[in-house]
Amino acid sequence: MSFPALSGKRVHVLLVDDSSDDRFLVSELSKVFAFPVEIDAVDSLEKGEAKWSSGNYDAVLLDLDLGRTCGLATLVAARRVFSDVAIVLLTGNDDDALMADCLKHGAQDFLVKGRYNGVELEKAIRFAIVRHARMTELEHKTEELDFMLDTQEIGLFVLNESNRIVHCNHAVCEIFGYKEEELLGMASLLPIPEEGTSEVLFGTASGKRKTLEVRAADSEWRGKVERLVTVIDVTARKEMERRASEGEKLETVARVCFGVAHEFNNLLAMTRTKADFLETMSSVDPVWAAHIEDLQMACERGSSLVKQLMTFYGKEEHGRHEETSVEVVSFLQSWEPYLESMVGLDNSVELVLDCEPANVRISERSLGKVLAALVSNACDAMRSGGCVRIRPLLVAPERVQRDLGNSAANYLCISIADEGCGISPENQMRIFEPFFTTKDTRAGRGLGLSVVSNLLREHGGWIEFDSEEGIGSEFRILLQRVEKTEEVERPVEAAPAETFLPARSASQELTSVLVVDDEPIIRFSVARLLEACGCEVRCAENGVQALEYLEDLSQPCDVLLTDINMPLMDGLELANRAVYLREGLRIVVMSGYGAGAVDAAWMEEKGAEFLSKPFKKDDLRAVVLRTSESTT
Structure with missing residues (x-):
C-alpha cells in the first residue's frame, strides 16, 4: 500500500x-x-x-x-x-x-x-x-x-423575506443600469428560480435588452437567512452561441452517436467474447468453427464502424500515444462505408484511389473531422443530388495557389469535388471567416470552414478551393508528406493459448484475476477465456461486491479486470479503493467508450492497462500477460 x-x-x-x-x-x-x-x-x-x-x-x-x-x-x-x-x-x-x-x-x-x-x-x-x-x-x-469570483463581473444581490433588495454589488448596478441607492429597497427586478439556474430576458433602465443567467440560494446574511442571488450577463455569449448554432447541432448529434456507439460496443463485446469462448470448444467441428469465424468477422466490421463514429466525435481510441501520421489511401478505404452513409440516398460518393500509398502529417481524428465537414458541405450544395468525388494525388505545382517551388513533392493533396450549385464570387471572399455560412442556421451540419482551415494549419497544412456557380466546387486539402513513424509503444504480442502465461514452477500459484462487469455474458465469457489460459478467475457483478472480495485478504487476487461504467460504483473508483486494499494489485480497465474516456495521467499513476470493448481473446491474453509479468 x-x-x-x-x-x-x-x-x-x-x-x-x-x-x-x-x-x-x-x-x-x-x-x-x-x-x-x-x-x-x-x-x-x-x-x-x-x-x-x-x-x-x-x-x-x-x-x-x-x-x-x-x-x-x-x-x-x-x-x-x-x-x-x-x-x-x-x-x-x-x-x-x-x-x-x-x-x-x-x-x-x-x-x-x-x-x-x-x-x-x-x-x-x-x-x-x-x-x-x-x-x-x-x-x-x-x-x-x-x-x-470576487474579481469577476458577476452581479450579486440579497433579498430579504419581503423579496426586497437589501444589498447589491457594483456589477449588479452595471447590469441593471441603476445606481445602488436606487436598487436598495426595490422589489426584485427578476423572476427568481426556486432551484438551479434560469435564463431571463431583461430590459435595462436605458431600454437595452439583455439575457441574464440567474441563480439563487438561501444563505445566512447578517445573522438572518436571506436569499443570495447571482446574476451573469450572458448576452454576448448567447449571441455567439446563436451564430455558432451549426457547430452546436453537430456536437449534439455527435454526442448521441457517441452514446449509441458505447452501447453498441457493449453488445459487440458480448458477442465477441461469447464467440471467442465458443471457438475454444469448436475444434472438433469445422462447420461450427466457420460459423464462429463469421460472427467474429461481423464483430470486427461493427467495431470498425463504431471507431469511425468515435473518431468523428473526437474520442477515437489511440491509447496513450496518438499517431500523428495517417496513410491516406488505407484511411479513405476504411472510411468509405461511413462516407456512403453520410451522403444519404440522394447523393453518392466516389473514391478515386490511383495514388501510391503515402503518409501525411495529421492525426486520424483531425483528418476525419476535416473530411466529414467538407463532404457534408458538398452534399448541402447538391440540392438535387449528385456525386462527391474524393481523390488523393501528388501535388501538381500548376494546380496549387501557393508557390511551393521545389518542395511540391513534400506535399499530398486530397481533392473533394462536388456537382453542386457552386459559390458566388462575393461569398468566395468570406467563406473562411468565423461563423460565416450561406446555409439556413437551423439546418447546419458541418464544421465551419474557418475551423477546418485552423485545424489544418495546426498540422502544417492548408486548404484551397475553386468554384463556379452552377458547375460545382473543388476543395483541396494539402498536407505534408512524412515517413511512416513507428509507434512509441508497441503492444506485447499475444502468446498462443498453450504458452500464454509465463512458465511457473509447481510451487508457484496461478495468476488470479478478479473480473468485474455488470453484464453476465461478458463476465462468463471472459472468465472462461482466462481459465483456458491457466488463470484462476473470480467474478463480481459490481464494485461493491468486488470490494467485499478484496477486503478478505485470504482470497487471492493478482489482477483486477474491471469495466468502467457500472451501477453503484464505477470501475475507476473501484480501482482507486482496491489499490489501497491490496498492495501490488495490477489494474486493467475496460470500456466501450475507448481509451479517451480514461485520463492518461490516472492510467500512468496506477500503472493500469486498458482494454477497449469489443476486444479479441488475443488482446485479453496480451494484457493479462503484461500484468502477470509485472507482478512477478
Missing part, C-alpha cells in the same frame, strides 16, 4: 487520552507500524494544548471522553486547539450517528476502543493524514476560486 505523503517521513502523533491503559496500548501497537512514528501522550486537552504549542504534529489521536467533556463537545474543543491537523477519534461509544456528526465537524476517522489492532490503527493514521492533506488542498483551491 503506497502513501506518497508519508514516504520517508517520521510521523509525529499527539495522543490525548485520560486512560493510562489506552495510552500504553497505543504506544505498544505503534511499535510495529510500517513507518517511523513518534507518539507524545497526554491525559487532558490542557496538556495537549501545551504540547501543541511547542511541537509540530502530523496527527492527533483524541479520546472523546475526557471526563470534563465528552462526545462531540470534546471534538469541538479539540478542533479549536488543534486547528490544522488530522484527527482520529478513539471512543468506547459505538454510536454511528455520533461518529457521523464528528466526521462532519472535522474528524478524519474514528476507532472503537477494544475493537482495533495495530494494522487498523496504522491504517487510520495513514488515511487521516492523507485525507486531511487533500481536504486542506481542496480548501485552498476553494479560497482561490472565491477570490477569482
Whole structure:
C-alpha cells in the first residue's frame, strides 16, 4: 500500500487520552507500524494544548471522553486547539450517528476502543493524514476560486423575506443600469428560480435588452437567512452561441452517436467474447468453427464502424500515444462505408484511389473531422443530388495557389469535388471567416470552414478551393508528406493459448484475476477465456461486491479486470479503493467508450492497462500477460 505523503517521513502523533491503559496500548501497537512514528501522550486537552504549542504534529489521536467533556463537545474543543491537523477519534461509544456528526465537524476517522489492532490503527493514521492533506488542498483551491469570483463581473444581490433588495454589488448596478441607492429597497427586478439556474430576458433602465443567467440560494446574511442571488450577463455569449448554432447541432448529434456507439460496443463485446469462448470448444467441428469465424468477422466490421463514429466525435481510441501520421489511401478505404452513409440516398460518393500509398502529417481524428465537414458541405450544395468525388494525388505545382517551388513533392493533396450549385464570387471572399455560412442556421451540419482551415494549419497544412456557380466546387486539402513513424509503444504480442502465461514452477500459484462487469455474458465469457489460459478467475457483478472480495485478504487476487461504467460504483473508483486494499494489485480497465474516456495521467499513476470493448481473446491474453509479468 503506497502513501506518497508519508514516504520517508517520521510521523509525529499527539495522543490525548485520560486512560493510562489506552495510552500504553497505543504506544505498544505503534511499535510495529510500517513507518517511523513518534507518539507524545497526554491525559487532558490542557496538556495537549501545551504540547501543541511547542511541537509540530502530523496527527492527533483524541479520546472523546475526557471526563470534563465528552462526545462531540470534546471534538469541538479539540478542533479549536488543534486547528490544522488530522484527527482520529478513539471512543468506547459505538454510536454511528455520533461518529457521523464528528466526521462532519472535522474528524478524519474514528476507532472503537477494544475493537482495533495495530494494522487498523496504522491504517487510520495513514488515511487521516492523507485525507486531511487533500481536504486542506481542496480548501485552498476553494479560497482561490472565491477570490477569482470576487474579481469577476458577476452581479450579486440579497433579498430579504419581503423579496426586497437589501444589498447589491457594483456589477449588479452595471447590469441593471441603476445606481445602488436606487436598487436598495426595490422589489426584485427578476423572476427568481426556486432551484438551479434560469435564463431571463431583461430590459435595462436605458431600454437595452439583455439575457441574464440567474441563480439563487438561501444563505445566512447578517445573522438572518436571506436569499443570495447571482446574476451573469450572458448576452454576448448567447449571441455567439446563436451564430455558432451549426457547430452546436453537430456536437449534439455527435454526442448521441457517441452514446449509441458505447452501447453498441457493449453488445459487440458480448458477442465477441461469447464467440471467442465458443471457438475454444469448436475444434472438433469445422462447420461450427466457420460459423464462429463469421460472427467474429461481423464483430470486427461493427467495431470498425463504431471507431469511425468515435473518431468523428473526437474520442477515437489511440491509447496513450496518438499517431500523428495517417496513410491516406488505407484511411479513405476504411472510411468509405461511413462516407456512403453520410451522403444519404440522394447523393453518392466516389473514391478515386490511383495514388501510391503515402503518409501525411495529421492525426486520424483531425483528418476525419476535416473530411466529414467538407463532404457534408458538398452534399448541402447538391440540392438535387449528385456525386462527391474524393481523390488523393501528388501535388501538381500548376494546380496549387501557393508557390511551393521545389518542395511540391513534400506535399499530398486530397481533392473533394462536388456537382453542386457552386459559390458566388462575393461569398468566395468570406467563406473562411468565423461563423460565416450561406446555409439556413437551423439546418447546419458541418464544421465551419474557418475551423477546418485552423485545424489544418495546426498540422502544417492548408486548404484551397475553386468554384463556379452552377458547375460545382473543388476543395483541396494539402498536407505534408512524412515517413511512416513507428509507434512509441508497441503492444506485447499475444502468446498462443498453450504458452500464454509465463512458465511457473509447481510451487508457484496461478495468476488470479478478479473480473468485474455488470453484464453476465461478458463476465462468463471472459472468465472462461482466462481459465483456458491457466488463470484462476473470480467474478463480481459490481464494485461493491468486488470490494467485499478484496477486503478478505485470504482470497487471492493478482489482477483486477474491471469495466468502467457500472451501477453503484464505477470501475475507476473501484480501482482507486482496491489499490489501497491490496498492495501490488495490477489494474486493467475496460470500456466501450475507448481509451479517451480514461485520463492518461490516472492510467500512468496506477500503472493500469486498458482494454477497449469489443476486444479479441488475443488482446485479453496480451494484457493479462503484461500484468502477470509485472507482478512477478
